[in-house]
Amino acid sequence: MAIIKEYPKIIVVTGAESTGKSILIKQLAKHYNAPYYPEYAREYISQLDRKYTFRDIEIIAEKQAGQYEQALHASSEFVFFDTWLIITKVWFEVVFNECPRWIISKLQSAKIRGFLLNDIDIPWEPDPLRENGGEKRRLLHRTYIQNLKDFGFQYCLNSGANEIRKQNAIKSIEEKFR
Numbered sequence: 001m002a003i004i005k006e007y008p009k010i011i012v013v014t015g016a017e018s019t020g021k022s023i024l025i026k027q028l029a030k031h032y033n034a035p036y037y038p039e040y041a042r043e044y045i046s047q048l049d050r051k052y053t054f055r056d057i058e059i060i061a062e063k064q065a066g067q068y069e070q071a072l073h074a075s076s077e078f079v080f081f082d083t084w085l086i087i088t089k090v091w092f093e094v095v096f097n098e099c100p101r102w103i104i105s106k107l108q109s110a111k112i113r114g115f116l117l118n119d120i121d122i123p124w125e126p127d128p129l130r131e132n133g134g135e136k137r138r139l140l141h142r143t144y145i146q147n148l149k150d151f152g153f154q155y156c157l158n159s160g161a162n163e164i165r166k167q168n169a170i171k172s173i174e175e176k177f178r
Contacts, residue, residue, distance in 0.1 A: 007111055008034075008074045011177055012081040013158075013169075014144060015118030016137045018125045020165055024118065024158075025082040027166045028173070036080035037067045041088070054096050061088045065106050072111070078173075086115070086151070090143050107151050114177035115148055115155035116169050117141075122161050 013021045013028070022039055029036035041060045045052055064085050071079040085107055092099035120141045124134070132140055148155045156172035158165060 007072050008076055008079045009113035009177060010068070010071055010079050010081065010111065011114055011116060011173060012084045012086070012112055013116045013118065014083055014087055014148075015158075016120050016140045016144070017132050018122070018137075019118035019120060020122060020161075021082050021118055024116070024165060024169055025080050028078075028169060029080050031166075031170060032076075032078045032080075032173075034076045034078040034080060035071075035074055037071065037082065039082040040064060040067070041083065041091075054092075057088060057092055057095070058100060061085060061092075061100070061103055064088060065103075068106075068110065078113075084112075085110070086144065086147055086153070090140065090147060094140070094143075112153055114173070115153050116158045116172060117144060117148065117155050118165070119157055119159035121159045122165075 011028070013025045015021055022042075025036050025038070028034070040063045041057075044056065044060050044063070048056065064081075064083075067081070068084070071081070085103055089099050089103050089107065092103070120137055124137055145155075154176065156176055158169050158172060160168050
């Protein structure tokens with residue numbers, strides 16, 4: 001009899017800049033006593049002493065792909081990601097008008113249980129790494145929705161501020177992704 005590997009349920013918190021992804025991912029990991037992967041792009045870009053390049057974003061994508069492969073071997077029920085390749089794909093397209101084909105392939109084959117798409121219902125807060133407030137933020141939000149649909153990923157729009165946002169996320173996980 002063949003043993004079938006049961007993968008952890010991978011949940012990605014995604015969305016436009018300044019929508020509380022990093023705070024929410026930590027709250028969810030604590031609530032579910034599960035591992036999580038923080039946003040790597042912010043860590044990587046903050047260490048550059050120059051404007052990022054196409055290759056920089058590809059390095060970020062490679063790291064995200066590697067983290068995903070690690071997550072598949074986790075022994076917990078859930079693994080959480082603060083952003084992932086779906087945002088990186090859009091980033092490539094918005095900034096460079098192209099995306100490496102291997103990223104599309106990774107997205108097509110990914111075993112993601114669900115995406116929590118944080119709504120843009122909380123104020124955008126500027127910081128040195130953020131580029132997309134105002135109308136650009138709304139456009140990116142719509143673009144993320146379209147990409148999630150195009151790839152056939154199951155997702156829930158997650159809204160509300162602070163504790164309400166967290167409780168809405170938990171409710172979505174329990175009702176849609178468990």
